[in-house]
Amino acid sequence: MTTAPPARDARPVNAAPPPPQAPRPYATATPLPAQSTTSTAAVSPQGASNVAVHPSVVPIPSRRAIPPVSDRVDRGQGDSAHAVAHRRALGRLMDRLADVVDLTPLDSGAPPDGALAQRIAQASAAGAEALRAAGELPPEVDVEALVADAQRELLSLGPLDRLLEDAEVSEIQVFRYDHVIAMHGRRRVIAEVGFSSERAVGRAIRRLCMAAGQPIEAGASFVERTLPKGRRLFAVLPPAATSTLVIRKPQRPDVTLDDLVRNGTISRAMAGLLAQCVLGRGNLLVTGTRDAGTGWLLGALAAAAQSDDRFVVLQEEDELALDHPNTLSIALGATTDERTRAVRAAVRIRPERVVVSSFSGHVAAEIVDAIGGGMDGVLAASRAPTLRQAVTRLPADIAATRPGITPETAREWLASSFDLAIEIALLRDGRHRVLRIAELAVEGGQIAIRDVFTFVVERTAAGGALEGTFHPSGLVPDIVEDLQSRGLSVDTSTSFRRNR
The missing domain is CATH 3.40.50.300 (P-loop containing nucleotide triphosphate hydrolases)
Structure with a gap:
């Protein structure tokens, strides 16, 4: 409004599994096109639609409904006895899967082919039943939810799926594989489900980067990407540190x-x-x-x-x-x-x-x-x-x-x-x-x-x-x-x- 320094007066300063669902992408909704590392002043209408990502090749069973992360108390349900038992059971199930299915092709971040995805789906269900039959699952662990989480981790983004879709979560932090934190304003909530291993966190990071159109280069330890819907990803990979991930969602200032x-x-x-x-x-x-x-x-x-x-x-x-x-x-x-x-x-x-x-x-x-x-x-x-x-x-x-x-x-x-x-x-x-x-x-x-x-x-x-x-x-x-x-x-x- 003002175009020149105005003269001012000096004044003092005052100081049960459901039927198979439609295939889903890596739970990243509608990703952006591949980003150029050196862009000019690219002009795009606010909220323009984005291209789709790789679909999962096998439906993932839905977990039993749980409250949105943001509706829980600060410690969430992440430190409850049930959550701890579930995470331990997930680790045991993943160990069994690794013994019967070669999971190495998943480490690149590329979506699995149909045959591998089918083997994972069958092996995860069979493995969970075997653990229950052997008495290795505590009674409070829901087998259906366990199978769903195992498949989600191997075929999608694991615990990140729900958090990315929860509009009340502004930031996701993973500083330890089994300790996923969701930020709701200044509240930190420990997610009920974490990852089963460091390897799983690294796999999720690579999938996110591929969905953004910028795969991680060989040897890269520090990663920064723009994800679908304007989300920002910051990650550190071995050998610089254990796999660490922060996803920050854009501000949606729908306030007056x-x-x-x-x-x-x-x-x-x-x-x-x-x-x-x-x-x-x-x-x-x-x-x-x-x-x-x-x-x-x-x-x-x-x-x-x-x-x-x-x-x-x-x-x-x-x-x-x-x-x-x-x-x-x-x-x-x-x-x-x-x-x-x-x-x-x-x-x-x-x-x-x-x-x-x-x-x-x-x-x-x-x-x-x-x-x-x-x-x-x-x-x-x-x-x-x-x-x-x-x-x-x-x-x-x-x-x-x-x-x-x-x-x-x-x-x-x-x-x-x-x-x-x-x-x-x-x-x-x-x-x-x-x-x-x-x-x-x-x-x-x-x-x-x-x-x-x-x-x-x-x-x-x-x-x-x-x-x-x-x-x-x-x-x-x-x-x-x-x-x-x-x-x-x-x-x-x-x-x-x-x-x-």
Whole structure:
């Protein structure tokens, strides 16, 4: 919205097996096409459909229904006596299978041929019955569920199947083969079923990479892939370490500012100001760490825009999926040239809104240049522990990419580019809070943070919940006058009145 550094007044800073089902893929739903390792600023409509993966060649019996992982207590059922007995039985069954079926062809990650899959299906059922007949299965172990888990591990992705399909699970962690953790927000839940061996984890990693169109190269120990639906895979393989896997799902920020008010992330007055800023096509900078909820806040801000506004989302990967009908996602790419071209492509499209999920380096410099050239409606997120740290680092990023400009000029550019800055954090009680909404100004050659609203922690309640209050500072930000001149209503008589 603002295109040049405005003159600002100096003000103080306020601080039974079912019938066979239809064959399934590796439970990765609709994978993306093969990814190029060096992509240009590829433009693709948000939510475009993807190609299908290799289907399983034999139906896998369904496990008996269990509650979604996210509905269990923090320890889940993963440490229950039943779960421990089931995992041990699964290990014994896998040992029997390895004695009667050559499982080596599965290690490449490629889907098994029909003959091998049929042998596995028959051997797993026969092996489980043999264990039961020999008295090697505890009475609490469900034989049907045991067979289903064995086949799922050998023919699909084992315990990852359910977790990938559970919309409440945001991240999956496997640091030990028999210890699979599902993240639901900040809650860690131990999955009831783990893998039977390190070998099984490595097999699942290879299958995921093949489904993504990028098989693991021989000798590779560190793996990073974009999976179907924008999921990100990070894995470490022997000999660097035991097989380790993290799958992070993209944020689906289907929340509104009203939702954030209801859950205590912001106050009603703060939401009103931010909503009017978005409608007035103000430029907003959001800062916070990766788990602070910057993506959710960006989504809530975007939801405040007009329904017919066109959005362009600039992001390093499909990590942010806005629930908006007119959205275009542009990959930033890995190189400086790719990032520059991506930003310039977004500017040339002339959307009403530009959302930047990673505002730093060359991207920050290009966005600031574009704002100086008249672009507005920018919603940008910068990863930093605090707003103060962000505004200290970002001018250095801009100056480093623009030889000849001084640090003071870079600070002026940054401060004049954004109408408001928002700091969001994840507090130790596991709740997200917007800690401050502020204006940026330059005073004495340095960026000053002039608070409009702050959150003050007042006490720790029973159970560890942090209780506090959102306080207006009394400062009416400069953008309010601009919004009012555009016919947007901002109540200055009560919204910004300082608490007594």
